[in-house]
Amino acid sequence: MDQDDDHKQRTEVTLREVSAAVGLGMSTISRVLRNHGSFSKATRDRVMKAVEELGYVPNRIAGTLASSGSNLVGIVIPSLHNIVFPDLLSGAALALNPIGFQTVIAVTDYDLEQEQKVIQSMLAWRPAAFLVAGVEHTERTRAMLKNSGVRIAELLDTDGEGIDIVVGFSQREAGAVSARHLIERGYRRIGYVGPEFAFDPRARKRFEGFSAVVAEAGASVAETELMGRTSSTEAGRAALERMLARSPGLDAVYFSNDDFAVGGLFHCFANNISVPSKLAIMGFNGLDIGRFAPQPLTTVRTPRTEVGEIGARMVMAQGGAKVVDIPFELVRGATT
Amino acid sequence: MDQDDDHKQRTEVTLREVSAAVGLGMSTISRVLRNHGSFSKATRDRVMKAVEELGYVPNRIAGTLASSGSNLVGIVIPSLHNIVFPDLLSGAALALNPIGFQTVIAVTDYDLEQEQKVIQSMLAWRPAAFLVAGVEHTERTRAMLKNSGVRIAELLDTDGEGIDIVVGFSQREAGAVSARHLIERGYRRIGYVGPEFAFDPRARKRFEGFSAVVAEAGASVAETELMGRTSSTEAGRAALERMLARSPGLDAVYFSNDDFAVGGLFHCFANNISVPSKLAIMGFNGLDIGRFAPQPLTTVRTPRTEVGEIGARMVMAQGGAKVVDIPFELVRGATT
DNA sequence: GTAATATTTGGCAGCGCTGCCAAAATTGTG
DNA sequence: CACAATTTTGGCAGCGCTGCCAAATATTAC
Numbered sequence: 001m002d003q004d005d006d007h008k009q010r011t012e013v014t015l016r017e018v019s020a021a022v023g024l025g026m027s028t029i030s031r032v033l034r035n036h037g038s039f040s041k042a043t044r045d046r047v048m049k050a051v052e053e054l055g056y057v058p059n060r061i062a063g064t065l066a067s068s069g070s071n072l073v074g075i076v077i078p079s080l081h082n083i084v085f086p087d088l089l090s091g092a093a094l095a096l097n098p099i100g101f102q103t104v105i106a107v108t109d110y111d112l113e114q115e116q117k118v119i120q121s122m123l124a125w126r127p128a129a130f131l132v133a134g135v136e137h138t139e140r141t142r143a144m145l146k147n148s149g150v151r152i153a154e155l156l157d158t159d160g161e162g163i164d165i166v167v168g169f170s171q172r173e174a175g176a177v178s179a180r181h182l183i184e185r186g187y188r189r190i191g192y193v194g195p196e197f198a199f200d201p202r203a204r205k206r207f208e209g210f211s212a213v214v215a216e217a218g219a220s221v222a223e224t225e226l227m228g229r230t231s232s233t234e235a236g237r238a239a240l241e242r243m244l245a246r247s248p249g250l251d252a253v254y255f256s257n258d259d260f261a262v263g264g265l266f267h268c269f270a271n272n273i274s275v276p277s278k279l280a281i282m283g284f285n286g287l288d289i290g291r292f293a294p295q296p297l298t299t300v301r302t303p304r305t306e307v308g309e310i311g312a313r314m315v316m317a318q319g320g321a322k323v324v325d326i327p328f329e330l331v332r333g334a335t336t
Numbered sequence: 337m338d339q340d341d342d343h344k345q346r347t348e349v350t351l352r353e354v355s356a357a358v359g360l361g362m363s364t365i366s367r368v369l370r371n372h373g374s375f376s377k378a379t380r381d382r383v384m385k386a387v388e389e390l391g392y393v394p395n396r397i398a399g400t401l402a403s404s405g406s407n408l409v410g411i412v413i414p415s416l417h418n419i420v421f422p423d424l425l426s427g428a429a430l431a432l433n434p435i436g437f438q439t440v441i442a443v444t445d446y447d448l449e450q451e452q453k454v455i456q457s458m459l460a461w462r463p464a465a466f467l468v469a470g471v472e473h474t475e476r477t478r479a480m481l482k483n484s485g486v487r488i489a490e491l492l493d494t495d496g497e498g499i500d501i502v503v504g505f506s507q508r509e510a511g512a513v514s515a516r517h518l519i520e521r522g523y524r525r526i527g528y529v530g531p532e533f534a535f536d537p538r539a540r541k542r543f544e545g546f547s548a549v550v551a552e553a554g555a556s557v558a559e560t561e562l563m564g565r566t567s568s569t570e571a572g573r574a575a576l577e578r579m580l581a582r583s584p585g586l587d588a589v590y591f592s593n594d595d596f597a598v599g600g601l602f603h604c605f606a607n608n609i610s611v612p613s614k615l616a617i618m619g620f621n622g623l624d625i626g627r628f629a630p631q632p633l634t635t636v637r638t639p640r641t642e643v644g645e646i647g648a649r650m651v652m653a654q655g656g657a658k659v660v661d662i663p664f665e666l667v668r669g670a671t672t
Numbered sequence: 673g674t675a676a677t678a679t680t681t682g683g684c685a686g687c688g689c690t691g692c693c694a695a696a697a698t699t700g701t702g
Numbered sequence: 703c704a705c706a707a708t709t710t711t712g713g714c715a716g717c718g719c720t721g722c723c724a725a726a727t728a729t730t731a732c
Contacts, residue, residue, distance in 0.1 A: 012485075012718090014717095014718060014719085015718065015719065016718080016719095024681075024682085025681060025682040025683075026682080026683090026718090026719080026720090027681075027682060027683080027720080027721090027722095028680080028681055028682075030719070030720065031680095031681090031720095034720090037680090037681095038678095038679060038680060038681090039679090039680065039681080040679085040680065040681095043680080043681085055479075055480070055483045057456070057459050057460055057480070057484070058460055058718090058719085059401075059460065059462060059717090059718055059719070060460035060461055060719090061397055061400050061401050061406070061461060061462055061717090061718080061719090062401050062687090062717070062718030062719040062720085063460075063718080063719050063720070064397050064687090064719090065395075065397050065398050065401050065686095065687050065688065065689085065717090065718080065719070065720090066686080066687055066718075066719040066720040066721080067687080067719080067720050067721075068687065068720095070397070080416060080422035080425060080426070081419065081422050081423075081426075083417065086416035086417050086422070087417075089416060089443075090416070090417075093443065102440075102442070102457060102458075103441075104438075104440050104441075105439075105440075105441045106438070107425075107429065120393070121438060122438075123393050124393055124394055124395065124396040125396055125397060126395060126397055143391075144391070144393070147391045148393070149348075231624035231627075231628070232624070233624045233625050233627075233628040233629075234624055234627070234628045237628050259625075262625070263628060266628060266629055266630050269605065269630040270630035270631075288567035288568070288569045288570055289569050289595075289598070289625065291567075291569075291570070292567070292569040292570045292573050292599060292602060293569075293602055294602050294605040294606035295606075348688090350687095350688060350689085351688065351689065352688080352689095360711075360712085361711060361712040361713075362688090362689080362690090362712080362713090363690080363691085363692095363711075363712060363713080364710080364711055364712075366689070366690065367690095367710095367711090370690090373710090374709060374710060374711095375709095375710065375711080376709085376710065376711095379710080379711085394688090394689085395687090395688055395689070396689090397687090397688080397689090398687070398688030398689040398690085398717090399688080399689050399690070400689090400717090401687090401688080401689070401690090401716095401717050401718065401719085402688075402689040402690040402691080402716080402717055403689080403690050403691080403717080404690095404717065
């Protein structure tokens, strides 16, 4: 059955051909297709029929060139393997798709040079707007973005200088809130597990806020483990094991995200370390995996989807506030 | 400091302006920028300097229109919240980025109508190729794709008719292998937990392969729980709870993916159901979360990154096999 | 009926770039 | 030094579409 005249060289169907087929001018066809300007009902039907029959697919490359204005929104994130970012994308899509915009996603692997590269190549497609995770960029990136005249929103982190719009929350404050919780609960010999700071400036800021509060309370972060790019569960589990081997007396460990924390929790389960009586565990982000663990994880629920949605909305709007703070929320589970 | 003459209306820098600035023809500038054709070293330097100074960013929309051939590869997947798909994307990026191609990602939410819509709008951007998850599509999608003349690879599932290239493995066989393992280990009263089949044809095929083997062995799938779109951990945990309430005598449960399975495992931990002596748990996909659980999960490791990479490579190549099978692997943990 | 108004349609320039080919500049040869 | 061979450069058409405006047609008023 599937035996088409498949041997290519099919010349693309263009507006001109539709025009010829219908016997109407190109502008008319174009107006019908974009539902813009006026035309009779009869014309509309004839055009649609021909479009259908010829299998015409408008060429938006030509359209965008002619009208100067694409429906593309560039989104630049460090990774897709941290659920934070798919959530962010869902939020953005929620705001963008209904108004006919398409997202183009680029991943930087937590590398600012890479970020610069992908932004440069996205710029060549003249997106209508940019959403970028974080406020840390190379100088060149910042300059390109500014000169491009494209509206840009930086997301997830309000600690620092933004280029245009910033939507997120204070990572530093989120770290501080976490620390206050542990301190209040009486923990004093505290460890920290997170990614290498060079990778993730947001994790670094959280740690800064965290350790400042711990210090204020007269304690200090007794142990830290910073890890490269391994699987989070594995890394969290192994980090906690190493840490406890060195400092068996720790009474709480703060993990820079829930994936790490669940790894830590797994280590405790596997080694009969009772949580939280022997060791308290706290995560960050409020992922389901932590929420539905045998002992629900204490964590900070971050407004990822909202940040994506509001960021997208703002970047598409005209004026508006420059910095929007979206609140996060401490969620006490059974691990602290 | 950041006080630029920000009040827009900045007219875009074009090739023509660079040309005027350097005092060379547009074609020459274009050749230098694309490093294509011949020009002197001196010319190159002059051009690069001007480009830098003017902050010129080539307009690929115009370039693509003129040269007919974009560097965009469309990737269509059902979700970003199942790690399978980010893995797929990483694989594709691995193959594509080094040869200068950019990926444009669209998410369908497991909805074939939505898939049709996003493919249609991507087609308007004339991508160089398409990578699509699965071989299930609406008739109209299939027709559009065929007529487009764009090379397309369907990924992750070899059970069914492909349009052009198919890279993946037999989901049905993967289900069968899982069943054989459980049967061999002596389990007979088996439950199944997975997503509503309408959402996920690949899960359905695995289930078919699975239940056929179970039936062959003279047993049958005693219980099934099919769930909508909730968080996986939560859904897996709740589903197992409901299932055991109905049929306390089950001796094994097969989860359609590791996220669900970890939810199930959590239920067992929290309720002191000893695994696997009282109840065996098996997942699918080979995620880290299962691998580093207190009891490593028995699962099937699927070659997601490889599928993405090989799919991308094949779709960019000329001829080549039409169906490529990438093997999966059963990984026995401590839960069966 | 005609004039005035509203609706629908077509023509043409041009978006910013590339491909093609011819013109100009450079180098090599005897 | 003239001539051929080679390298470097510029001009122009056109990719497929949209925006603008004028032309054609339909509708309404008187």
